[in-house]
Every structure is written in structure tokens, then in C-alpha cells.
Amino acid sequence: MGQGAGGGPQPRGGATLAQVAARVGVSLNTVSRAIRAPHTLRPELLGRIAAALDELNYVPNRIAGSLAGTRSALVGVVVSSLFHSEFAAVVEALQTGLLARDFQVMLGHSHYDPAREAGAVRALLGWRPAAMALVGIDHHRDVSRMLGEAGIPVVQMWDVGGEAIDSAVGMDHVAIGRAQAEHLLARGYRHVAVVGSLRPHDARAHKRCRGVAQALAAAGLGEPALATSAEPGDPDLGGRLVAELLARHPEVDGIACNSDAVAYGVLRALRARGRRVPDDVGVVGFGDAEASACLVPALTSVRPPRAAIGRLTAEIILARLEGAGPRQLEVAWDILVRDSTARGSTVSAPI
Amino acid sequence: MGQGAGGGPQPRGGATLAQVAARVGVSLNTVSRAIRAPHTLRPELLGRIAAALDELNYVPNRIAGSLAGTRSALVGVVVSSLFHSEFAAVVEALQTGLLARDFQVMLGHSHYDPAREAGAVRALLGWRPAAMALVGIDHHRDVSRMLGEAGIPVVQMWDVGGEAIDSAVGMDHVAIGRAQAEHLLARGYRHVAVVGSLRPHDARAHKRCRGVAQALAAAGLGEPALATSAEPGDPDLGGRLVAELLARHPEVDGIACNSDAVAYGVLRALRARGRRVPDDVGVVGFGDAEASACLVPALTSVRPPRAAIGRLTAEIILARLEGAGPRQLEVAWDILVRDSTARGSTVSAPI
DNA sequence: GGACGTTGCGTTAGCGCTCACTCTGTGCGA
DNA sequence: TCGCACAGAGTGAGCGCTAACGCAACGTCC
Numbered sequence: 001m002g003q004g005a006g007g008g009p010q011p012r013g014g015a016t017l018a019q020v021a022a023r024v025g026v027s028l029n030t031v032s033r034a035i036r037a038p039h040t041l042r043p044e045l046l047g048r049i050a051a052a053l054d055e056l057n058y059v060p061n062r063i064a065g066s067l068a069g070t071r072s073a074l075v076g077v078v079v080s081s082l083f084h085s086e087f088a089a090v091v092e093a094l095q096t097g098l099l100a101r102d103f104q105v106m107l108g109h110s111h112y113d114p115a116r117e118a119g120a121v122r123a124l125l126g127w128r129p130a131a132m133a134l135v136g137i138d139h140h141r142d143v144s145r146m147l148g149e150a151g152i153p154v155v156q157m158w159d160v161g162g163e164a165i166d167s168a169v170g171m172d173h174v175a176i177g178r179a180q181a182e183h184l185l186a187r188g189y190r191h192v193a194v195v196g197s198l199r200p201h202d203a204r205a206h207k208r209c210r211g212v213a214q215a216l217a218a219a220g221l222g223e224p225a226l227a228t229s230a231e232p233g234d235p236d237l238g239g240r241l242v243a244e245l246l247a248r249h250p251e252v253d254g255i256a257c258n259s260d261a262v263a264y265g266v267l268r269a270l271r272a273r274g275r276r277v278p279d280d281v282g283v284v285g286f287g288d289a290e291a292s293a294c295l296v297p298a299l300t301s302v303r304p305p306r307a308a309i310g311r312l313t314a315e316i317i318l319a320r321l322e323g324a325g326p327r328q329l330e331v332a333w334d335i336l337v338r339d340s341t342a343r344g345s346t347v348s349a350p351i
Numbered sequence: 352m353g354q355g356a357g358g359g360p361q362p363r364g365g366a367t368l369a370q371v372a373a374r375v376g377v378s379l380n381t382v383s384r385a386i387r388a389p390h391t392l393r394p395e396l397l398g399r400i401a402a403a404l405d406e407l408n409y410v411p412n413r414i415a416g417s418l419a420g421t422r423s424a425l426v427g428v429v430v431s432s433l434f435h436s437e438f439a440a441v442v443e444a445l446q447t448g449l450l451a452r453d454f455q456v457m458l459g460h461s462h463y464d465p466a467r468e469a470g471a472v473r474a475l476l477g478w479r480p481a482a483m484a485l486v487g488i489d490h491h492r493d494v495s496r497m498l499g500e501a502g503i504p505v506v507q508m509w510d511v512g513g514e515a516i517d518s519a520v521g522m523d524h525v526a527i528g529r530a531q532a533e534h535l536l537a538r539g540y541r542h543v544a545v546v547g548s549l550r551p552h553d554a555r556a557h558k559r560c561r562g563v564a565q566a567l568a569a570a571g572l573g574e575p576a577l578a579t580s581a582e583p584g585d586p587d588l589g590g591r592l593v594a595e596l597l598a599r600h601p602e603v604d605g606i607a608c609n610s611d612a613v614a615y616g617v618l619r620a621l622r623a624r625g626r627r628v629p630d631d632v633g634v635v636g637f638g639d640a641e642a643s644a645c646l647v648p649a650l651t652s653v654r655p656p657r658a659a660i661g662r663l664t665a666e667i668i669l670a671r672l673e674g675a676g677p678r679q680l681e682v683a684w685d686i687l688v689r690d691s692t693a694r695g696s697t698v699s700a701p702i
Numbered sequence: 703g704g705a706c707g708t709t710g711c712g713t714t715a716g717c718g719c720t721c722a723c724t725c726t727g728t729g730c731g732a
Numbered sequence: 733t734c735g736c737a738c739a740g741a742g743t744g745a746g747c748g749c750t751a752a753c754g755c756a757a758c759g760t761c762c
Contacts, residue, residue: 064748291642
């Protein structure tokens with residue numbers, strides 16, 4: 001790497017404030033001010049400093065800045081799993097909201113495992129974030145304790161049915177499950193089952209499942225048939241579970257799926273078995289994934305306001321950082337009714 | 352926040368090494384050693400320090416560690432767009448490989464825009480990462496310059512047809528485009544078109560497009576019909592583009608799509624127009640998305656080895672950090688042949 | 703014309719940690 | 733008896749920056 005052109009040994013990454021200062025002939029702090037509070041300098045000096053900054057390709061060292069400064073420029077975000085999954089759009093909206101204020105997002109993953117979630121939270125806290133956001137509201141005590149003791153704003157996303165550590169923005173998943181079942185019942189399906197991935201610690205999925213049971217009970221029907229698994233929810237899982245379900249409960253004519261990916265496999269398996277959707281069986285998904293409107297039949301699904309949740313989370317974090325109090329809010333969702341529950345008629349025509 | 356129980360004012364986030372040291376009655380450095388090099392301490396002392404560490408819930412401050420230490424624990428990753436998109440699995444595999452060595456991944460997004468990519472790279476370099484990984488191999492000069500001057504390992508992912516800054520691991524996208532077209536031609540489709548999102552700076556998409564043209568030329572056929580747009584590639588775009596395409600070129604009987612999401616919309620629009628797939632028109636996608644095997648007809652698609660690319664990127668980064676030289680490697684991909692190009696017969700039976 | 707802001711910059715003291723070095727005591731061979 | 737290697741712990745400097753304060757030189761106003 002060699003030596004810098006004019007001023008001391010070359011630091012590990014790029015120029016330092018001290019080098020810029022030496023080049024211009026001012027103190028280090030003056031250069032810092034030129035960046036952070038330009039209006040406190042004479043325009044002429046400011047120009048010279050700006051030129052030197054540019055010549056040396058100065059990139060502020062945010063590590064040093066965070067250590068010295070009052071507040072960090074990082075926000076930690078923990079999701080169950082960004083990948084093959086439903087939280088990407090939430091994180092994108094969150095990130096967009098925070099980037100505008102120059103906050104960096106640092107991502108961690110729980111993989112639906114409380115121990116790994118605690119590990120991810122601990123790892124992120126090591127970077128001393130200004131705030132944290134995480135998916136879910138029912139957490140392991142270690143997680144709640146660490147987050148509570150951190151003394152920073154914490155926003156729990158996606159779910160609202162629980163006790164928030166600080167702030168929360170999400171949906172009522174029991175109500176979603178109820179709505180899935182009620183929709184099927186309203187369309188004349190009587191034997192409703194729940195199919196999908198049901199990991200031990202995916203509290204949201206359990207709540208939706210409970211909601212289905214509630215709706216059936218309210219309609220004077222029995223418990224829903226269950227075909228669930230702790231494996232990740234993908235089409236193949238849906239196919240296997242529905243095969244197993246129909247072997248045990250051939251009378252099932254309505255299926256509430258825990259995710260759209262599972263529903264894709266359910267539709268395929270039903271087709272392979274000669275069960276017509278929606279005439280023989282109605283299927284409703286959760287998540288409104290990209291392909292759902294393109295399937296045959298198009299999949300009826302619950303659409304969560306992902307972008308809104310991410311945007312609101314960013315807003316709450318920024319407000320909390322400026323002294324506002326904690327907030328807890330529930331966001332609205334809707335059911336996109338498509339052909340997979342349109343018994344006897346076509347609800348949405350293909351393009 | 353108040354004062355700490357035993358030793359100095361409460362710092363901004365959690366206990367410090369100095370507090371732990373004061374509690375045990377040793378020097379700060381000894382506690383640091385207990386964490387970084389436990390074998391250099393007496394077991395008895397180590398036990399007492401471990402107890403104090405635990406009691407105070409000490410979480411190492413990685414900001415301070417990075418500033419003081421020789422090397423950073425961060426790796427910067429820039430993708431076009433993680434969301435609605437194809438890079439999630441790559442990043443997941445990359446992250447898994449790096450997390451094992453205690454590296455944190457920091458994500459940035461280019462949104463297929465060179466200026467935003469430069470901004471993302473600059474922002475990430477501000478955190479003084481130990482290495483960088485980014486999607487694509489054809490970058491704006493500013494990006495190449497910044498990365499070259501940073502003096503850290505740089506791995507360019509996903510594409511290989513260009514000059515690497517340091518290391519690269521990806522696919523030959525021209526060859527992919529050729530394979531898409533050759534597959535269609537081999538199935539008897541003669542009038543091949545390209546449909547999909549073709550952003551000005553998405554070099555990979557342009558290369559695949561060029562590959563299609565090459566294959567047609569080699570077969571003595573003319574230029575492919577094009578129906579492209581700078582909008583993001585989703586099913587609706589596919590539907591609109593194919594409508595426009597068929598209006599201009601009703602003879603088209605083979606469609607190579609730039610992404611599976613676009614292909615979904617293409618299939619839906621063809622169905623709505625009464626064009627039978629695969630009998631009248633063959634459709635091949637790119638990306639092998641989750642739903643592709645569940646569509647009717649199931650979509651033939653190019654499957655990129657996402658996990659392998661991510662894993663190899665992690666391996667190269669770790670090796671480079673330990674002194675190994677730069678590497679450039681091309682990974683293999685394949686075409687999953689399904690019903691959408693199975694003219695006259697069913698290739699893959701539904702489950 | 704002396705007390706009092708104001709503007710514009712320099713000085714200084716850390717943030718919490720790592721790393722190179724120094725120091726102390728112990729064991730052991732010559 | 734002395735020297736000397738070595739394990740085990742302490743000391744001090746400094747990473748690059750921010751923030752609080754210091755301090756000239758220049759108005760401003762009674």
C-alpha cells in the first residue's frame with residue numbers, strides 16, 4: 001500500500017480527517033465541522049476543505065464516528081428468515097425509511113428458533129444499535145431481558161397479540177385465522193382443515209390455526225382437521241401434507257393454508273388426485289405471494305400490508321429516537337378472493 | 352439509567368471491560384485476554400472472570416473492537432434488490448458461511464442503478480469492511496475505483512463475463528440465453544422472442560438476450576422479437592409485454608423470459624388469449640422460482656446454483672483474508688425441463 | 703470605552719477496545 | 733550462585749472520530 005502522499009502513514013482504509021486537515025492546514029476538528037456543521041465555517045475555507053476531501057477521496061469512518069459519537073447509526077433487524085419468505089418486503093420498506101436518515105440496517109435471523117434468535121439479538125447488540133426491530137411479539141425471556149436492558153427503542157413487527165417490550169406494529173393473527181375459516185364457511189365449505197408448516201415457536205402460525213378453530217366452533221362445527229409439520233413451508237410439503245390429510249379425512253372440502261407456498265403444493269396435489277378446486281375443495285392461502293394470481297385456479301389469499309408495516313416501523317423508530325413515547329398499533333389486512341374459493345362461479349377472470 | 356453497581360458511570364450500552372475488570376480485581380487487558388486468548392490465563396482466574404462476565408451480562412462492543420483491532424468483522428454485500436428477487440438465497444448461503452467465522456454481513460442495494468450502487472458501496476466502505484461482495488461484474492468506474500483502492504478482497508457474484516476487480520464467481524449469461532433459445536429450437540419452436548424486464552444497467556439480462564440472438568443466428572434464423580421494458584419484472588409486466596408482442600408478431604411460438612415472475616404473467620396472458628402452452632407456444636423462464644413447478648403447465652426454467660454461489664463467495668472471502676490469491680470461477684447451471692416446453696407430450700407428471 | 707455577545711477556529715479529552723511491550727515471579731540447568 | 737527461559741499479568745499508546753470547552757478577534761450597545 002505504501003505511504004500516503006502528504007501526511008503520515010497510510011491508515012488501514014482510506015484517508016483520515018487528520019490527513020485532510022494537514023493538507024488544508026487547519027485543525028482536524030475543523031474538517032469534522034466542515035462535514036457535520038458546514039454553516040459554522042467561512043465559505044472560502046469550506047471550499048478548500050471540500051476540495052481536499054474530494055481529492056483524497058475521504059470516506060468518513062463510521063466505526064470511529066459511532067464510538068466517539070453520542071448515538072449509533074445502526075438499526076438491528078431480526079427476522080425469522082428473510083429468504084424463501086414473507087418478510088423481505090417488510091425489511092425493504094423499513095430499510096428505505098431508515099436509509100433516508102442515514103441509518104444502516106443490520107440483519108439477523110432467528111430461523112424460527114428461540115436460541116438462535118437470542119444469539120442473533122446478542123450479536124446485533126454487540127454493534128450497539130440505536131434501535132432494534134424484530135418479527136414476532138412472543139419472545140424467549142432472554143431476548144426480552146436483553147432488549148429491555150439495552151435501553152433502546154424496540155419495535156416488534158408482524159404480530160400484535162402479546163405483550164410488547166416497547167413498541168409494536170402488526171396484525172391480529174387469530175383474527176386472520178378466523179377470517180380464513182369464515183370465508184370458507186361462507187362459500188359453503190363445511191369440513192375445514194389446516195395445512196402447512198407449524199414450527200413449535202412460530203407463534204403467528206399457531207395463532208392463525210387457533211383462529212380457524214374458533215370460527216369452526218362458533219359455527220357449531222368440530223375441531224378442524226390438522227395436517228402440519230415442523231418442516232419449512234414449501235410446495236412439496238403442501239403436497240405431502242394434503243395427501244396425508246385426505247387419507248385420514250376424505251371428507252375435507254376446505255383447506256386453510258399457513259402460507260401461499262404450501263397452498264401451491266396443495267393445489268397441485270388436489271389436481272393430481274382428481275379433486276376439483278374450487279368445486280370439490282376450497283383453498284385459501286396466507287401471504288399473497290407473487291405467483292398466487294397466476295395459478296390455475298388463482299389462489300385466494302390473505303394479503304398482509306407488508307410495506308406499511310415496514311414503513312410504520314421506521315417511523316416509530318425515528319420518532320422514539322427523538323423522544324416520542326412507545327406506540328402499539330394494529331394494521332389492517334384483507335382477503336384477496338380469487339378462483340380457488342369461488343365455488344360454482346369465477347370470481348376473478350384471468351387477464 | 353443511573354449508575355452502575357460497582358465501578359464508574361453506566362456506559363451507553365451494557366457493561367465494559369473496565370467494569371468487569373474492576374469487579375474481578377484484575378486489569379482491563381486481562382479480561383480482554385480471557386475472551387480472546389483464554390489459554391494464557393490461570394484456570395482459576397478464568398473462572399472468576401467468566402462469572403463476572405456473566406453476572407454483568409457483558410456483550411463485547413464490536414464497534415470499539417473494530418476500531419482498535421487490526422481487522423474488521425464486517426463484510427459488505429451489495430445486491431441489485433434482495434426483495435421480490437433472485438438473490439436472497441445467494442445472500443443466505445453467503446451469510447451462513449461468514450457467520451460461522453463471526454463475520455457480520457451488511458447489506459446494500461443498487462436497485463439496478465449505477466449511481467445508487469456507487470452510493471451503496473461508498474456507504475458500506477464507511478464501515479471499513481474486511482471484504483466486499485457484490486452482484487454483477489460490469490460496474491461504473493467509480494465503483495471499480497473505490498473498490499480497487501479499498502485494498503480489501505472483493506468478490507463479484509452471479510456473472511463472469513467481464514473483467515473482475517479481484518475475484519468472481521458466477522455464470523455465463525450469454526451461454527444461458529443461448530441455452531434458452533437452443534432448448535426452444537430443439538423442441539421445434541421456430542419463432543423465438545425475448546420477453547421481460549430489461550433495465551438499462553442490468554448487464555446480465557442484456558447478456559442473456561444477446562445469447563438468444565446468437566443461438567438464433569447460429570440456426571440461420573433472424574433476430575429474436577423483443578418485448579422488454581425497464582420496469583421491474585413481475586407477472587403483470589409479463590402479461591402486458593406478451594400482449595404487445597403478439598400484436599406485433601403473431602407468428603411467435605417460443606418465448607424466453609428474463610425471469611420466472613415474468614413468465615408467470617406470460618403463461619396467464621397466453622391462456623387468456625387461447626394460445627395453448629406448450630402446443631402452440633413454448634415458454635422458458637430464468638431463475639426457477641418456488642412456484643414454477645406448480646403452475647399449469649409447469650414452467651421450464653434455468654436453475655442457477657444460488658446456494659453454491661453464496662457458499663463459494665464466502666469461501667473465497669475467507670481464503671483471501673488469509674492470504675490466498677484472487678480466484679475467478681464459473682459455476683454450472685441447468686435447465687429444468689417441464690411442461691411449458693413439452694410440445695406434444697408431458698415431460699414431468701404432476702405429483 | 704469597557705462589558706458583553708458572536709463568529710470562527712483550535713485544544714483537549716475521551717469512546718471501549720486491541721496490541722506491543724514491560725514487568726514479576728517461578729523453575730531449572732550450568 | 734547465577735543466568736535465563738517462560739508463563740502470567742500489567743502498562744501505555746493509540747484506532748479515528750465527536751463533543752465540550754477555550755480563546756482570540758471582531759462587532760454592538762448603553
